[in-house]
Every structure is written in structure tokens, then in C-alpha cells.
Amino acid sequence: xxxxxxxxxxxxxxxxxxxxxxxxxxxxxxxxxxxxxxxxxxxxxxxxxxxxxxxxxxxxxxxxxxxxxxxxxxxxxxxxxxxxxxxxxxxxxxxxxxxxxxxxxxxxxxxxxxxxxxxxxxxxxxxxxxxxxxxxxxxxxxxxxxxxxxxxxxxxxxxxxxxxxxxxxxxxxxxxxxx
Amino acid sequence: xxxxxxxxxxxxxxxxxxxxxxxxxxxxxxxxxxxxxxxxxxxxxxxxxxxxxxxxxxxxxxxxxxxxxxxxxxxxxxxxxxxxxxxxxxxxxxxxxxxxxxxxxxxxxxxxxxxxxxxxxxxxxxxxxxxxxxxxxxxxxxxxxxxxxxxxxxxxxxxxxxxxxxxxxxxxxxxxxxxxxxxxxxxxxxxxxxxxxxxxxxxxxxxxxxxxxxxxxxxxxxxxxxxxxxxxxxxxxxxxxxxxxxxxxxxxxxxxxxxxxxxxxxxxxxxxxxxxxxxxxxxxxxxxxxxxxxxxxxxxxxxxxxxxxxxxxxxxxxxxxxxxxxxxxxxxxxxxxxxxxxxxxxxxxxxxxxxxxxxxxxxxxxxxxxxxxxxxxxxxxxxxxxxxxxxxxxxxxxxxxxxxxxxxxxxxxxxxxxxxxxxxxxxxxxxxxxxxxxxxxxxxxxxxxxxxxxxxxxxxxxxxxxxxxxxxxxxxxxxxxxxxxxxxx
Numbered sequence: 001x002x003x004x005x006x007x008x009x010x011x012x013x014x015x016x017x018x019x020x021x022x023x024x025x026x027x028x029x030x031x032x033x034x035x036x037x038x039x040x041x042x043x044x045x046x047x048x049x050x051x052x053x054x055x056x057x058x059x060x061x062x063x064x065x066x067x068x069x070x071x072x073x074x075x076x077x078x079x080x081x082x083x084x085x086x087x088x089x090x091x092x093x094x095x096x097x098x099x100x101x102x103x104x105x106x107x108x109x110x111x112x113x114x115x116x117x118x119x120x121x122x123x124x125x126x127x128x129x130x131x132x133x134x135x136x137x138x139x140x141x142x143x144x145x146x147x148x149x150x151x152x153x154x155x156x157x158x159x160x161x162x163x164x165x166x167x168x169x170x171x172x173x174x175x176x177x178x179x
Numbered sequence: 180x181x182x183x184x185x186x187x188x189x190x191x192x193x194x195x196x197x198x199x200x201x202x203x204x205x206x207x208x209x210x211x212x213x214x215x216x217x218x219x220x221x222x223x224x225x226x227x228x229x230x231x232x233x234x235x236x237x238x239x240x241x242x243x244x245x246x247x248x249x250x251x252x253x254x255x256x257x258x259x260x261x262x263x264x265x266x267x268x269x270x271x272x273x274x275x276x277x278x279x280x281x282x283x284x285x286x287x288x289x290x291x292x293x294x295x296x297x298x299x300x301x302x303x304x305x306x307x308x309x310x311x312x313x314x315x316x317x318x319x320x321x322x323x324x325x326x327x328x329x330x331x332x333x334x335x336x337x338x339x340x341x342x343x344x345x346x347x348x349x350x351x352x353x354x355x356x357x358x359x360x361x362x363x364x365x366x367x368x369x370x371x372x373x374x375x376x377x378x379x380x381x382x383x384x385x386x387x388x389x390x391x392x393x394x395x396x397x398x399x400x401x402x403x404x405x406x407x408x409x410x411x412x413x414x415x416x417x418x419x420x421x422x423x424x425x426x427x428x429x430x431x432x433x434x435x436x437x438x439x440x441x442x443x444x445x446x447x448x449x450x451x452x453x454x455x456x457x458x459x460x461x462x463x464x465x466x467x468x469x470x471x472x473x474x475x476x477x478x479x480x481x482x483x484x485x486x487x488x489x490x491x492x493x494x495x496x497x498x499x500x501x502x503x504x505x506x507x508x509x510x511x512x513x514x515x516x517x518x519x520x521x522x523x524x525x526x527x528x529x530x531x532x533x534x535x536x537x538x539x540x541x542x543x544x545x546x547x548x549x550x551x552x553x554x555x556x557x558x559x560x561x562x563x564x565x566x567x568x569x570x571x572x573x574x575x576x577x578x579x580x581x582x583x584x585x586x587x588x589x590x591x592x593x594x595x596x597x598x599x600x601x602x603x604x605x606x607x608x609x610x611x612x613x614x615x616x617x618x619x620x621x622x623x624x625x626x627x628x629x630x631x632x633x634x635x636x637x638x639x640x641x642x643x644x645x646x647x648x649x650x651x652x653x654x655x656x657x658x659x660x661x662x663x664x665x666x667x668x
Contacts, residue, residue: 020539055517121517121541
């Protein structure tokens with residue numbers, strides 16, 4: 001990388017930054033969807049930021065004894081104790097590495113899903129999202145797909161994940177109103 | 180005789196022939212002697228005995244005559260003659276006794292002697308009576324009674340018988356000597372025939388052996404002459420080839436002489452170059468010292484480079500730590516921006532405006548993280564380059580050390596080379612001297628080769644001469660074979 005390239009990039013950054021103040025206030029409406037591009041167990045996924053309550057990294061997780069392999073333990077968030085489940089295990093392809101990232105699902109009961117890598121925060125038009133109402137057998141957690149740079153990713157539906165966790169923990173019925 | 184030499188055979192044959200001739204001559208001489216002796220005997224008998232016998236007759240007649248004369252005149256003279264005649268008669272008888280060998284003749288001689296004694300005894304009284312008678316008138320006065328006449332006839336008969344016998348002996352001796360002469364002639368003829376036969380046999384044997392042995396020898400000589408001719412021809416061709424080879428050798432030696440002179444000149448040049456090299460080697464010693472100082476300086480510079488590079492690596496590591504810190508800050512900023520977006524989505528219109536700010540913050544955080552990642556990559560590249568440089572520099576340092584050692588080796592080698600150059604200089608001078616001596620030797624060899632070529636040509640001429648001589652000898656052998664008549668060519 002030559003010094004002139006760095007200078008060009010610096011100039012571009014500065015102009016973008018200045019332009020962000022000059023542009024009119026952007027509408028944050030339904031035509032756009034906020035997505036997180038993640039990786040769990042080596043597979044690329046996306047999840048809706050509107051279904052999340054927060055993203056955290058390197059949070060200490062206290063393991064709990066139990067029969068559930070997907071249950072990593074519990075972690076504390078803003079004075080509340082939240083169970084942490086491995087998203088890769090829920091999706092059916094667990095890996096031995098400990099996931100570094102946690103996403104706190106919106107709604108109750110509180111639930112945190114752990115994944116391995118955060119590829120980034122993207123804002124895409126809703127027209128690029130292929131939605132679906134129900135899941136399929138073996139992929140109850142996933143709802144729809146989105147076309148992102150680097151390829152099409154399945155979208156992880158956090159309420160469905162909560163329902164799957166409920167089903168794993170013995171709750172027959174689950175609330176779908178929180179979707 | 181078959182294994183004797185032909186000369187021996189020839190000498191033996193001629194010796195045998197000469198011996199036979201001598202024997203024949205001796206036999207002839209002996210036969211002649213025998214014949215001569217027998218003839219001498221016959222002549223002696225004829226001459227001595229028969230003559231004496233005839234003389235006996237004459238003496239007897241002479242005495243009778245003298246006696247009759249005495250009777251007639253009683254002269255003493257006639258009486259003495261009568262006695263003398265008787266003495267001579269008795270002497271002749273004595274001679275005949277010594278010479279007559281025939282017993283019959285000897286008996287007849289004794290008869291003659293007896294008859295003479297009887298006659299003398301008969302005559303003696305008559306003589307004495309006559310002495311007493313002075314005048315003889317009649318013969319009867321003597322009173323001889325006719326006895327004297329009987330005795331005289333007896334004596335004459337005896338002498339006649341002796342003469343007849345001796346004449347027969349002469350004839351016998353003549354016949355005997357003739358028979359001996361005939362025997363001698365036969366013996367000589369036989370010996371002559373034997374000598375002729377022996378000479379013919381010897382001549383036949385000599386001729387046969389001459390044909391066989393001399394013919395075989397001459398045949399050998401002929402074949403040997405042919406071989407000698409072939410060998411001489413081969414020698415002549417070999418001599419020609421040798422002469423041409425010697426000519427080539429002479430040419431080559433001349434070229435060798437030129438080459439050795441060139442070598443001598445080259446050796447002189449090499450000697451000069453070696454002296455120049457020795458001078459250059461002396462100058463090179465100073466250069467070696469300067470180079471060694473330069474190598475030491477390079478070694479210290481390399482050490483400093485290694486130290487600077489290691490310091491650069493440490494600084495890069497520190498920069499990496501700072502970049503990690505920046506990355507962490509960017510990541511946390513990103514998380515805060517995401518969470519701010521989440522929070523803003525539930526805060527109505529103000530929340531949406533805040534969400535825009537949060538997105539800008541997140542973008543900045545993304546760019547910061549990307550830049551930090553690039554810096555990390557660059558720092559990793561720098562550290563890799565530093566490590567590579569340090570390793571390369573250490574390798575360079577080791578190479579400098581190795582180069583220094585090799586330079587030491589090269590220095591010692593250089594000094595050894597300088598010594599060797601000096602040695603080479605001496606050796607080159609020796610080569611120059613040796614090459615000059617070699618040139619002289621080559622010139623001598625050239626002269627010797629020229630002499631050898633001349634001798635080879637002479638040898639070739641001699642071989643041609645030998646070939647002609649061998650051919651001549653072969654022809655002579657053929658002629659000799661024809662002469663000895665072996666019939667082989």
C-alpha cells in the first residue's frame with residue numbers, strides 16, 4: 001500500500017464523514033431491515049436486529065450441569081440471569097470451540113444465543129429478504145433468507161429459537177405472539 | 180657308408196681303386212718275377228748244366244785225344260794234357276753236382292763219374308805200360324785187351340745219357356715256366372677284371388650317391404635360394420617401407436625440433452610471466468591486508484544491522500500491541516453502535532435520528548477495524564521482513580565469517596601460490612634449459628635418423644643385391660641339378 005493510496009483513502013473518509021452531516025435525515029422505516037451477519041459453527045447466518053435486545057462479546061458464562069448439550073450456562077445482563085444456548089448446537093452442527101459472541105433475544109423469558117463470529121451490521125432493503133411463515137423439520141430456528149455481499153444467508157429467527165429452547169426444556173406449548 | 184661325407188666316399192672309392200691297382204700291379208710284378216725266375220731256371224739249366232754236360236763230352240773227347248797222342252809218342256806233354264783234361268773233367272763234374280737239382284740227372288751224373296773213374300782206372304795201366312815201351316810197334320804191346328774201349332764207350336754213353344736227361348730237364352723247365360707265365364697272365368687278367376668290376380661298382384655307387392646326396396643338397400640349396408630370394412624381396416620391400424618410415428620420422432623429428440624450440444620460447448615467456456606473477460603476488464599481499472580490514476568492518480556493520488533490525492522488530496511488536504488495542508476499541512465501538520441501534524429502534528423518532536448517528540459510529544468503527552487489520556497485516560509483513568532480514572543478515576554474518584575464513588584460506592592459498600609461483604619459476608627455467616638440451620638431443624636424433632635412413636637405403640640396395648644373388652644361386656642350383664642328373668628342377 002503506497003502513501004498516495006493512504007492519502008486517497010483518508011480524503012474519501014473525510015468526505016464521507018462530512019457528507020453524512022450534509023445529507024438529509026434518513027427514514028428508518030419498514031423498507032429497510034437491520035441485520036447482523038454472523039457465523040455459527042462455521043456456517044454463515046443473518047439475524048434481525050429488531051428481534052435482539054443487545055449484542056455482547058467475551059461475556060463470562062457460568063456453566064450449568066444438565067442434560068442439554070446446547071445449554072452453555074448462564075450469564076448476567078443488567079442484573080438479570082439469562083440462560084445462554086449455543087446457536088450452532090441448536091442449528092444442529094455443534095463445534096468444540098467456545099463461541100465468543102452473545103446476542104440477547106428480545107421478549108421474555110430472556111434468552112441469550114452464543115455464536116462464534118460477527119461479520120458485521122448490515123442494513124438491507126426488505127425486498128432482498130425472502131420471508132417464510134413456518135419453519136421446516138430440522139430447521140425450526142430458521143425463517144427465510146437474505147442476499148448479502150458474499151452470498152445468500154439463512155435468517156435465524158430468535159422467537160423460533162426461544163420456542164425450540166422451550167421445546168428442549170420440556171415446555172410443550174410456546175408463545176408465538178412475541179414474534 | 181651312407182652316413183659318410185661324399186668327399187670321404189670319393190676318397191674311399193679312389194683309395195680302393197688305387198689299392199686294387201697296387202694289388203694288381205704287385206700281383207703282376209710277382210707273376211713276372213715267378214715267370215722270370217722259372218725262365219731263369221730253365222735258362223740256367225740250359226746254359227750251365229746242359230753246357231757243362233756238353234763240355235763234359237768235349238773234355239772226355241779231348242782227354243781221349245790227348246791219351247791217344249801219348250800212346251802214340253809217349254810224350255810227357257800229352258800225358259800232362261791228359262791229366263789236365265781229367266782234372267777239368269772232374270771240376271766240371273763237381274760244378275754239375277752243385278748245380279743239378281734233378282735226382283735222376285744227379286744219379287746220371289754219378290754214373291758218369293763212376294764211368295769216368297772206371298775209364299781212368301782202366302786207362303792208368305795202359306799208360307804205365309806205354310811208359311815202359313820205348314818203341315811201340317804194335318798196339319797189342321799195350322795189352323789193353325779192349326777194356327779201354329769198353330770203358331770209353333761206357334763213359335760216352337753215360338755222358339750222353341746225362342746230356343739227354345739235362346736236355347729233357349731244360350724242356351721241362353721251359354714248359355714249367357711257360358705254364359707259370361700262363362698262370363700269371365690268367366691271374367693278372369682276373370685281377371684286372373676284378374679291379375675293373377670294383378672300379379665300376381665304385382663309380383656306380385659314387386654316381387648314385389652323387390645323384391642322391393648332391394642332388395638332394397642342391398635341391399635344398401635351390402629351395403633355400405628360393406626362400407632366400409623371397410626373404411630378400413621381403414627385406415627389400417621392408418627396407419623401402421622402413422626408408423619411407425624413416426623419412427617420415429625425420430620429418431616428424433624436424434617438426435619436433437621446431438616444436439621444442441617453440442616450447443623453449445614459450446618456457447622463456449612463461450618464466451617471464453612467472454616473474455611478473457611473483458611481483459604481483461608481492462603486491463597482492465598488501466591488498467590482502469586491506470581486504471582483511473574491510474572484511475572486519477563489514478562484520479561489525481553486519482552486527483550493527485542485526486542489532487538495528489532486532490530493535491525494529493521489537494518496535495513493530497509494540498506497534499502491533501497498539502494496533503490490537505485500536506482493534507479492540509473499534510470492536511467495542513462497533514458493539515456499542517449495534518446496541519445503540521437496537522436501543523434507538525425502540526425510542527421513536529429521536530431514537531431513529533440517534534440510530535443514524537449510531538450507524539455512522541458503527542461505520543467508523545468498521546473502517547477503524549479494517550484499517551487496524553491492514554496495519555496488523557503491514558506490521559506482520561514488517562515483522563516477517565525484519566525476521567527475514569535478520570535471518571538473512573545473520574546468514575550474511577555467517578557468510579562474512581565463512582568468507583573471512585575462506586579469505587584466510589585464500590590468503591594462505593595465495594601465499595602458497597606465491598611460493599608455488601616461485602617454484603614454478605625455477606621449474607620453468609629448468610624446463611627452458613631442459614628444452615634447449617632436448618632441442619640439441621633432437622638435432623642429434625635427427626642426424627642419427629638421417630644416418631639410419633641412409634643405412635636403410637643401403638640395406639634395401641643390399642637386399643636387392645641379395646635377391647639377385649639368390650636368383651642367380653637358384654639358377655646355378657638348377658644347372659647343378661642338371662649336371663648331377665637328378666632330374667629334379
